[in-house]
Amino acid sequence: MSNLEPREELASIAASLRAYLEWQLDCGSSGIPRRPRAATAAVPPAQAAATPSAASAATSAKDEPSDPSPAAPSPIVRERSTPGGAPAAPPPGSLPPITLTESAPAPSKRSESATPAPRTIAEPRPLPVLVSDVASCTKCGLHATRTNTVFSRGNPEAKLCFVGEAPGADEDAQGVPFVGRAGQLLDKMIQAMGLDPAKDVYVCNIIKCRPPENRRPEPDEIATCIPYLHEQLALVEPKVIVALGNTSVGALLGTKLGITKVRGSWKLYRGKIPVMPTYHPSYLLRSSPQQSEAKRQAWEDLQAVMKELGLAKPARS
Numbered sequence: 309m310s311n312l313e314p315r316e317e318l319a320s321i322a323a324s325l326r327a328y329l330e331w332q333l334d335c336g337s338s339g340i341p342r343r344p345r346a347a348t349a350a351v352p353p354a355q356a357a358a359t360p361s362a363a364s365a366a367t368s369a370k371d372e373p374s375d376p377s378p379a380a381p382s383p384i385v386r387e388r389s390t391p392g393g394a395p396a397a398p399p400p401g402s403l404p405p406i407t408l409t410e411s412a413p414a415p416s417k418r419s420e421s422a423t424p425a426p427r428t429i430a431e432p433r434p435l436p437v438l439v440s441d442v443a444s445c446t447k448c449g450l451h452a453t454r455t456n457t458v459f460s461r462g463n464p465e466a467k468l469c470f471v472g473e474a475p476g477a478d479e480d481a482q483g484v485p486f487v488g489r490a491g492q493l494l495d496k497m498i499q500a501m502g503l504d505p506a507k508d509v510y511v512c513n514i515i516k517c518r519p520p521e522n523r524r525p526e527p528d529e530i531a532t533c534i535p536y537l538h539e540q541l542a543l544v545e546p547k548v549i550v551a552l553g554n555t556s557v558g559a560l561l562g563t564k565l566g567i568t569k570v571r572g573s574w575k576l577y578r579g580k581i582p583v584m585p586t587y588h589p590s591y592l593l594r595s596s597p598q599q600s601e602a603k604r605q606a607w608e609d610l611q612a613v614m615k616e617l618g619l620a621k622p623a624r625s
């Protein structure tokens with residue numbers, strides 16, 4: 309952003325502002341939401357650790373409670389960390405990290421040799437292999453009713469990852485996450501952050517197959533599917549995750565607290581990746597008296613994410 313000519317920068321700010329206003333209009337607003345007088349304290353930096361686990365989603369994004377292929381280089385595409393760097397210790401109770409695993413060294417026929425015996429390294433599956441393994445998955449009943457598995461969209465090199473709940477009808481039909489109404493709103497939220505949904509973010513879900521009738525995924529379905537997401541996130545290595553709605557927050561962080569309680573405060577995924585819980589776009593699309601405040605809070609959450617990523621503050625804040 310800062311490398312832009314003033315005229316380009318102005319155009320970019322105007323584009324963000326337009327996306328933001330369209331987002332608000334889609335949600336039924338007629339103006340810019342304002343912070344209430346008794347404003348809450350600023351969101352602290354990523355710090356609070358959460359206990360990760362598999363499946364414990366309490367409620368669905370689809371009825372969120374009132375409590376409750378890489379393109380041109382982009383400003384936030386990260387440099388990859390050096391392979392083999394020391395991984396952070398996972399917190400107690402977490403699933404084992406998906407990294408290189410070494411088998412015991414095979415006994416060497418030339419044990420007198422000073423050269424250490426070669427060790428067998430089991431490499432993690434590359435992303436395309438994981439995608440195709442997911443596409444043929446039959447581990448839970450959802451495979452029987454799906455049209456397509458739904459793996460991801462966006463840029464796997466991006467620093468920022470959004471994790472939703474599960475595909476709906478449009479996503480099932482196209483095999484791409486967040487392409488329906490909620491996805492259109494998500495794109496406007498991303499654009500309002502000054503980011504390009506195709507280049508600057510990676511988008512995926514807790515569950516890779518559509519639950520029939522768009523019902524909330526069952527805990528056993530989440531438990532069966534979430535190892536794929538853990539593997540996916542270990543390969544993509546986002547710098548920040550935005551967890552959209554109750555199911556995502558519950559499954560990523562192992563909390564049963566509703567989204568209204570946890571949103572806006574930084575948590576850690578597997579003890580190392582900052583997670584910002586916020587409302588699911590489907591919830592923001594509903595019209596109810598709470599929505600205006602929820603939208604303001606969601607925007608506050610996304611601004612905290614921008615700050616964490618060192619992105620320019622949007623003009624309207």
Ligand code: URA
Pocket residue numbers: 369472473474475476479484485486487488490491513590
């Ligand atoms: N809602 C989600 O959580 N994910 C999608 O892919 C679409 C809608």
